[in-house]
Amino acid sequence: MSRYNFRETETKWQRVWRERQLFAVAAEPGRPKYYVLEMFPYPSGKLHVGHVRNYTMGDLVARYRRARGFNVLHPMGWDAFGLPAENAAIAENVHPAIWTAQNIATMRAQLERMGFAYDWSREIATCHPEYYRHEQKMFLDFLVAGLAYRKESWVNWDPVENTVLANEQVIDGRGWRSGAIVERRLLSQWFLRITAFTDELLGAISRLDRWPERVRLMQENWIGRSEGARVFFDTAGPLPDPPPLAGEGRVGAIEVFTTRQDTLFGASFVALSPNHPLAQRLAENDAGLADFIAECNRMGTSEAVIETAEKRGYKTGLEAVHPFDPNRRVPVYVANFVLMEYGTGAIFGCPAHDQRDLEFARKYELPVIPVVLPPGADPAHFTIDETAFVEDGTLFNSAFLDGLTVAEAKRAAGERLEALGRGERTVAYRLRDWGVSRQRYWGCPIPVIHCPQCGIVPVPESDLPVKLPEDISFAVPGNPLAHHPTWKRVACPLCHAPAERETDTFDTFFESSWYFLRFCSARDERAFSRDAVDYWMPVDQYIGGVEHAVLHLLYSRFFTRALKQCGYLDLDEPFAGLFTQGMVCHQTYRSENGEWLFPEEVERTDDGRLVGPDSRPVIVGRTEKMSKSKKNVVGLDAIVDTYGADTARFYLLSDSPPERDLEWTETGIEGIWRYVNRLWRMVSEPLLPLPPPGTAVPGGLPAEIADLRRATHRAIAAVSDDLDKFRFNRAVARIRELSNAIEELPAQSFAATPAALAVLREALETLTRLLGPMMPHLAEEMWQMLGGAGLLAERPWPVADPEWAREEQVTIAVQVNGKLRGTLECPRDTASGAVESAALQLPQVSRWLDGRPPRKVIIVPNRIVSIVA
RNA sequence: GCGGGCGUGGCGGAAUUGGCAGACGCACUGGAUUUAGGUUCCAGCGAUGUAAGUCGUGGGGGUUCAAAUCCCCCCGCCCGCACCA
Numbered sequence: 043m044s045r046y047n048f049r050e051t052e053t054k055w056q057r058v059w060r061e062r063q064l065f066a067v068a069a070e071p072g073r074p075k076y077y078v079l080e081m082f083p084y085p086s087g088k089l090h091v092g093h094v095r096n097y098t099m100g101d102l103v104a105r106y107r108r109a110r111g112f113n114v115l116h117p118m119g120w121d122a123f124g125l126p127a128e129n130a131a132i133a134e135n136v137h138p139a140i141w142t143a144q145n146i147a148t149m150r151a152q153l154e155r156m157g158f159a160y161d162w163s164r165e166i167a168t169c170h171p172e173y174y175r176h177e178q179k180m181f182l183d184f185l186v187a188g189l190a191y192r193k194e195s196w197v198n199w200d201p202v203e204n205t206v207l208a209n210e211q212v213i214d215g216r217g218w219r220s221g222a223i224v225e226r227r228l229l230s231q232w233f234l235r236i237t238a239f240t241d242e243l244l245g246a247i248s249r250l251d252r253w254p255e256r257v258r259l260m261q262e263n264w265i266g267r268s269e270g271a272r273v274f275f276d277t278a279g280p281l282p283d284p285p286p287l288a289g290e291g292r293v294g295a296i297e298v299f300t301t302r303q304d305t306l307f308g309a310s311f312v313a314l315s316p317n318h319p320l321a322q323r324l325a326e327n328d329a330g331l332a333d334f335i336a337e338c339n340r341m342g343t344s345e346a347v348i349e350t351a352e353k354r355g356y357k358t359g360l361e362a363v364h365p366f367d368p369n370r371r372v373p374v375y376v377a378n379f380v381l382m383e384y385g386t387g388a389i390f391g392c393p394a395h396d397q398r399d400l401e402f403a404r405k406y407e408l409p410v411i412p413v414v415l416p417p418g419a420d421p422a423h424f425t426i427d428e429t430a431f432v433e434d435g436t437l438f439n440s441a442f443l444d445g446l447t448v449a450e451a452k453r454a455a456g457e458r459l460e461a462l463g464r465g466e467r468t469v470a471y472r473l474r475d476w477g478v479s480r481q482r483y484w485g486c487p488i489p490v491i492h493c494p495q496c497g498i499v500p501v502p503e504s505d506l507p508v509k510l511p512e513d514i515s516f517a518v519p520g521n522p523l524a525h526h527p528t529w530k531r532v533a534c535p536l537c538h539a540p541a542e543r544e545t546d547t548f549d550t551f552f553e554s555s556w557y558f559l560r561f562c563s564a565r566d567e568r569a570f571s572r573d574a575v576d577y578w579m580p581v582d583q584y585i586g587g588v589e590h591a592v593l594h595l596l597y598s599r600f601f602t603r604a605l606k607q608c609g610y611l612d613l614d615e616p617f618a619g620l621f622t623q624g625m626v627c628h629q630t631y632r633s634e635n636g637e638w639l640f641p642e643e644v645e646r647t648d649d650g651r652l653v654g655p656d657s658r659p660v661i662v663g664r665t666e667k668m669s670k671s672k673k674n675v676v677g678l679d680a681i682v683d684t685y686g687a688d689t690a691r692f693y694l695l696s697d698s699p700p701e702r703d704l705e706w707t708e709t710g711i712e713g714i715w716r717y718v719n720r721l722w723r724m725v726s727e728p729l730l731p732l733p734p735p736g737t738a739v740p741g742g743l744p745a746e747i748a749d750l751r752r753a754t755h756r757a758i759a760a761v762s763d764d765l766d767k768f769r770f771n772r773a774v775a776r777i778r779e780l781s782n783a784i785e786e787l788p789a790q791s792f793a794a795t796p797a798a799l800a801v802l803r804e805a806l807e808t809l810t811r812l813l814g815p816m817m818p819h820l821a822e823e824m825w826q827m828l829g830g831a832g833l834l835a836e837r838p839w840p841v842a843d844p845e846w847a848r849e850e851q852v853t854i855a856v857q858v859n860g861k862l863r864g865t866l867e868c869p870r871d872t873a874s875g876a877v878e879s880a881a882l883q884l885p886q887v888s889r890w891l892d893g894r895p896p897r898k899v900i901i902v903p904n905r906i907v908s909i910v911a
Numbered sequence: 912g913c914g915g916g917c918g919u920g921g922c923g924g925a926a927u928u929g930g931c932a933g934a935c936g937c938a939c940u941g942g943a944u945u946u947a948g949g950u951u952c953c954a955g956c957g958a959u960g961u962a963a964g965u966c967g968u969g970g971g972g973g974u975u976c977a978a979a980u981c982c983c984c985c986c987g988c989c990c991g992c993a994c995c996a
Contacts, residue, residue, distance in 0.1 A: 899976090
């Protein structure tokens with residue numbers, strides 16, 4: 043029995059597609075377009091099978107939409123700036139540009155071997171000046187539009203490496219390489235005013251109806267709108283001199299944001315963020331407070347760390363006057379769980395009705411005053427022990443608020459604050475402006491110049507791009523741009539005095555916030571051609587990992603609006619449809635001494651044990667997302683070498699639903715390989731002689747042959763529907779059902795009749811065409827063997843004949859008292875009365891009815907008869 | 912801590928969205944072919960029971976003629992949290 047030679051076949055068809063430039067497209071105004079985009083990869087090295095799952099899905103969509111008649115744009119490029127290139131530069135002494143270029147070459151070759159239908163003429167790499175020059179211009183435009191500005195912000199600082207650390211580089215409060223305790227530092231940085239679009243970004247989410255619900259929810263929560271009030275607490279006690287600032291000009295007052303102004307009468311403390319100006323001012327004369335703040339700053343900047351740390355505070359000695367009762371005073375603390383970035387950087391604590399406040403109050407023995415009474419509770423005896431009461435109830439212990447519900451009390455308290463001039467109702471957002479400065483080399487230089495006389499001066503447009511210098515060294519800790527001997531020294535464009543370039547580079551999310559626009563006209567002199575963007579945008583189907591559900595997608599939505607405001611385009615939402623695919627997982631293996639092992643290092647012995655390289659036992663760990671660090675990766679090259687691209691592609695589409703994680707197994711890929719060969723033999727070694735292409739299927743088919751024809755047309759309908767709805771695993775199952783049905787035919791006695799053979803040809807051609815977007819090389823080969831005209835990649839998608847796609851005979855379930863007692867075969871749409879009497883006559887049914895007439899019969903047409911005895 | 916998601920045979924999953932639970936596949940078992948292994952073909956494959964049947968979708972409760980699907984409570988696992996991309 044022969045085997046499919048995928049090596050020869052796959053390279054052959056890839057050459058044909060390439061020579062004919064099948065996937066290079068141009069805008070054709072008037073013709074319907076479809077823009078399919080997979081999130082472009084970071085060129086980190088080599089691809090493993092986990093990387094190509096979303097490209098396989100994107101390619102399926104691209105080929106399918108193309109067959110459905112769309113002008114399909116399906117580009118690919120490289121998100122080429124980033125930290126790993128610098129890490130490699132330090133670890134392997136290779137220049138980031140070279141490391142990146144090598145990785146791009148390797149990964150492009152890998153993608154080409156997979157046979158993906160990309161328009162490679164639009165390939166971009168974001169590290170090229172031809173790409174990043176345009177975002178430097180955009181930044182200058184943002185600056186003019188007031189969408190970019192400079193302010194101080196906190197970073198993780200590694201005092202040994204002299205560098206800023208990403209949160210992921212901070213492990214248990216220490217720098218990942220140096221092991222030094224990480225500090226928080228205030229640095230002057232560039233920000234983009236994403237908050238200028240908060241309401242729009244939030245409001246438009248509801249119109250993104252082709253986005254996954256969970257991503258929309260995550261974006262909503264990220265923006266985090268909360269209604270509440272700002273409240274001023276006047277301070278009493280020794281104020282520092284000069285007194286600290288307070289918003290709205292109330293000198294000496296602490297401005298607090300709360301969503302629970304209804305619980306003000308339960309306040310027992312006010313707490314400031316360690317970075318609050320007042321806390322900073324007080325620390326100048328309080329060494330203990332300064333120490334406490336320093337300690338808080340060692341905690342790192344990540345919200346997860348801050349929120350899970352033990353609640354701690356420092357009593358400042360200051361007191362805050364209750365806004366509703368000048369005779370009540372509460373102590374002012376500095377507390378480690380108050381975030382400067384949210385609200386006003388200060389809170390009031392109501393321990394009875396907030397869990398964090400309660401923990402804090404118990405620790406520092408502060409009063410716990412309940413002011414909201416749960417429904418039905420007795421006000422005389424209601425107390426709080428270890429759990430704060432956060433639900434709705436009736437206000438008590440609260441003067442003029444007594445008897446109100448929480449919602450009513452929020453309104454009443456807000457109105458009273460406004461009347462007293464001690465606060466006002468307001469809306470706070472969790473969303474903060476986007477800090478884009480990075481103290482790194484491998485990124486796009488920020489095009490500004492610092493002049494001692496003129497201050498911050500934008501680089502004139504005629505001087506763009508500001509290119510990265512190539513001769514840099516990572517030998518000295520810190521940013522190579524900052525200690526480059528000459529690069530930063532320039533003349534001020536305004537006064538021509540000696541000045542310095544900004545040495546920070548952009549966050550790499552900057553590049554990925556507009557690359558989808560660049561793809562529309564990738565070689566244009568401008569960032570993009572307006573005509574091209576008007577034709578191709580928005581992206582019809584965007585595909586990528588859920589890990590980008592918030593930041594990348596939100597930044598891109600913001601960027602598109604910012605560009606619109608600056609007159610670049612007329613578009614709000616860049617991605618009309620979004621799909622987030624699951625990860626590819628694999629078992630993990632460890633040796634006895636705990637070292638991770640690659641899957642290819644593990645073998646199964648004859649008695650079924652798993653052993654490592656030295657025949658030592660292997661410990662099988664859990665199945666986890668493929669990652670280099672745990673070595674549970676399966677290299678793409680090895681799989682393509684052994685089984686071919688189509689087998690890998692089909693495996694990545696079968697079994698698991700695309701949005702869920704997929705487990706990669708050896709037995710699984712072998713199963714697909716067997717199926718690939720089965721398909722190939724069905725066409726290359728047909729068991730029955732096929733009639734020539736174009737042979738018409740005669741009318742009046744015998745029932746057995748009609749069954750195969752029905753299966754064929756049902757498969758077209760079902761697969762099309764599944765592909766439309768991203769149910770690729772189901773589409774695979776439907777295709778397998780069709781191939782099973784085809785294989786049953788030759789064994790039948792009627793199989794050699796002309797009618798049967800014509801139906802068989804139709805079935806085989808249909809199978810081939812349905813396989814086209816999934817296994818394009820094999821399908822192209824099958825198409826050729828079947829004598830089909832032209833290239834399969836250029837054929838339109840098959841159309842199901844509704845007459846044949848409909849089931850003629852249905853099986854109806856018969857239940858008695860909710861339990862299945864039998865089934866009924868009858869023609870589709872048989873009248874209810876006939877179905878009922880047939881059901882009642884079933885012997886299994888009469889047995890359970892025991893001679894009594896049924897009390898009730900429910901009939902769902904073509905589906906079920908439910909009899910209540 | 913906050914937010915999001917998931918849970919169905921030995922395994923991945925399917926179930927027309929409230930209507931025959933387990934489609935399709937992997938693994939496994941028996942048989943045929945083969946010098947052997949692999950391949951291929953046939954049959955079986957949720958648990959329990961000789962059978963009729965009974966039980967069964969993480970656990971418990973509820974709504975309904977009918978629940979994997981809807982409601983309430985609980986358990987477990989995974990992901991994100993602003994300088995990784």
